[in-house]
Amino acid sequence: MNLAKPPQAIAAALSALLGRERFLTDSQSLQHYGRDWTRFAAPAPSGVLLPNTIGEIQAIVGLARQNGVKLVPSGGRTGLSGGAMATNGELVLSLERVRKISPVNQAGRSVTCEAGAITAQIQQAAAKEGLMYPVDFASSGSSQIGGNIATNAGGIQVIRYGMTRDWVTGLKVVTGTGELLELNQGLIKNNTGLDFRHLFIGSEGILGVIVEATLALTDPPRNPRVMVLGVRSMAALMQVLASCQAQLSILAFEFFSDLALEKVTAEHSIQPPLQERYPFYALVEFESTSATAETRALEVVEACIAKGWVADAVLSQSESQRRSLWRLREDISETIAQWTPYKNDISTTVQQAPELLRSVDALVSQHYPDLEVVWYGHIGDGNLHLNILKPDGVSVGDFQDRCKGVSAHLFAAVQELRGSISAEHGVGLLKKEFLRFSRTESEIELMRGIKAQFDPDGIFNPGKVFDP
Numbered sequence: 120m121n122l123a124k125p126p127q128a129i130a131a132a133l134s135a136l137l138g139r140e141r142f143l144t145d146s147q148s149l150q151h152y153g154r155d156w157t158r159f160a161a162p163a164p165s166g167v168l169l170p171n172t173i174g175e176i177q178a179i180v181g182l183a184r185q186n187g188v189k190l191v192p193s194g195g196r197t198g199l200s201g202g203a204m205a206t207n208g209e210l211v212l213s214l215e216r217v218r219k220i221s222p223v224n225q226a227g228r229s230v231t232c233e234a235g236a237i238t239a240q241i242q243q244a245a246a247k248e249g250l251m252y253p254v255d256f257a258s259s260g261s262s263q264i265g266g267n268i269a270t271n272a273g274g275i276q277v278i279r280y281g282m283t284r285d286w287v288t289g290l291k292v293v294t295g296t297g298e299l300l301e302l303n304q305g306l307i308k309n310n311t312g313l314d315f316r317h318l319f320i321g322s323e324g325i326l327g328v329i330v331e332a333t334l335a336l337t338d339p340p341r342n343p344r345v346m347v348l349g350v351r352s353m354a355a356l357m358q359v360l361a362s363c364q365a366q367l368s369i370l371a372f373e374f375f376s377d378l379a380l381e382k383v384t385a386e387h388s389i390q391p392p393l394q395e396r397y398p399f400y401a402l403v404e405f406e407s408t409s410a411t412a413e414t415r416a417l418e419v420v421e422a423c424i425a426k427g428w429v430a431d432a433v434l435s436q437s438e439s440q441r442r443s444l445w446r447l448r449e450d451i452s453e454t455i456a457q458w459t460p461y462k463n464d465i466s467t468t469v470q471q472a473p474e475l476l477r478s479v480d481a482l483v484s485q486h487y488p489d490l491e492v493v494w495y496g497h498i499g500d501g502n503l504h505l506n507i508l509k510p511d512g513v514s515v516g517d518f519q520d521r522c523k524g525v526s527a528h529l530f531a532a533v534q535e536l537r538g539s540i541s542a543e544h545g546v547g548l549l550k551k552e553f554l555r556f557s558r559t560e561s562e563i564e565l566m567r568g569i570k571a572q573f574d575p576d577g578i579f580n581p582g583k584v585f586d587p
């Protein structure tokens with residue numbers, strides 16, 4: 120592998136700033152830090168920078184700017200769109216050492232943390248004080264809050280609590296000029312012109328580096344219970360969603376296909392939750408605040424069975440059962456990673472989700488009759504994850520070319536419904552060529568203009584989102 124070397128001028132200055140142990144150029148580190156969870160491009164950074172402080176980050180940005188060197192902001196590298204990939208001699212700017220979590224502010228129900236703080240550690244810090252940071256997903260044990268904010272991460276409880284954007288009350292960012300901006304300072308009320316905080320949320324590292332965030336916290340749900348329901352069709356799934364929404368205090372409404380269940384139960388040697396197999400399963404989590412809440416949930420299920428939408432169901436009877444049922448859904452992504460899946464993360468409005476499911480189903484049967492297709496997702500948010508598994512013996516490049524051809528049809532169907540080609544995972548490298556299916560030319564031009572304001576020399580995350 121031909122890995123680039125950092126330009127001599129900046130290399131000397133970076134060594135002086137960070138020392139040898141925090142400015143890495145060995146090939147193992149370049150491979151490790153140069154990639155995220157995707158496996159469709161080869162990492163090729165020229166160095167890895169591990170600053171300890173915000174001041175060091177500002178100094179790095181200043182040096183990069185003076186020397187025309189590109190930087191890739193890097194969090195927990197669990198991203199699924201190649202946003203943190205460094206493929207072209209860039210320097211990886213890792214936030215992993217900038218990770219302090221300040222004490223929870225009880226009166227303000229908030230917590231301030233540096234960008235490299237691990238999501239699960241923030242959740243634990245809040246839980247210790249009887250509060251909750253509610254954005255959660257299977258990778259929260261490795262992802263960083265800076266990465267979550269840069270991707271506006273969603274996850275398994277969006278139906279109840281919303282996306283990362285809904286919890287960020289303050290941000291500190293270092294822009295492409297090296298300037299430190301303090302955005303919204305944790306305020307709940309602040310109507311003083313344009314709110315730049317929201318530009319950085321979901322910016323995928325193209326405007327600058329997020330270095331600190333203040334997050335709102337909430338009360339944890341009381342007595343959450345989980346049901347897994349065997350469902351005969353996607354149309355029935357949406358009817359079940361409507362019934363649950365109308366009658367229960369829902370925390371999550373997820374779905375997965377039988378192939379997803381088969382892969383997870385085989386991988387972890389666990390029993391399927393129901394006696395028989397069904398095409399789809401809904402995982403419904405609800406708050407059970409009284410004895411009647413549970414009775415009502417059972418009545419809802421019985422009514423769905425009577426209508427023929429649900430075939431069978433199981434309700435968690437203990438916390439450990441609740442966790443085991445969640446694993447059936449949460450372990451899917453990690454389990455299928457061994458097949459280098461081609462991931463699609465599409466969405467539409469909830470009311471149009473049945474139409475989306477119908478169009479996608481037709482496309483899948485037409486174009487992938489010979490391939491294994493794993494469906495799952497946050498269907499209560501209108502968000503579907505469609506994973507095409509790479510067959511053995513086919514090269515990653517050939518497989519990707521075939522899937523990309525079909526993506527054009529898939530995204531045209533999404534566009535028809537005015538949906539999104541990337542609901543949660545961002546655009547990064549992988550969805551860049553399809554951005555136009557969700558955003559207009561004039562919107563993309565506006566994005567370019569905004570980038571030029573925050574990053575006038577284009578040093579951050581080149582080649583991502585809309586950059587050629």
Ligand SMILES: Cc1cc2nc3c(=O)[nH]c(=O)nc-3n(C[C@H](O)[C@H](O)[C@H](O)COP(=O)(O)OP(=O)(O)OC[C@H]3O[C@@H](n4cnc5c(N)ncnc54)[C@H](O)[C@@H]3O)c2cc1C
Pocket residue numbers: 155156191192193194195196197198199201202203214234255256257258261262263264265266267268269270271272273274275323324325327328329330452453543544547580
């Ligand atoms: C098993 C699994 C399950 C997942 N489930 C979900 C899910 O349910 N919902 C969901 O939304 N996502 C999910 N993801 C995707 C991923 O975990 C999220 O996108 C997460 O927010 C990425 O955080 P990270 O710290 O790993 O970011 P990285 O992958 O390191 O980076 C992601 C992007 O953010 C930029 N970035 C990182 N840190 C900063 C910073 N400090 N300042 C500026 N830019 C920065 C990078 O340049 C890159 O463009 C899942 C991933 C895996 C592996």
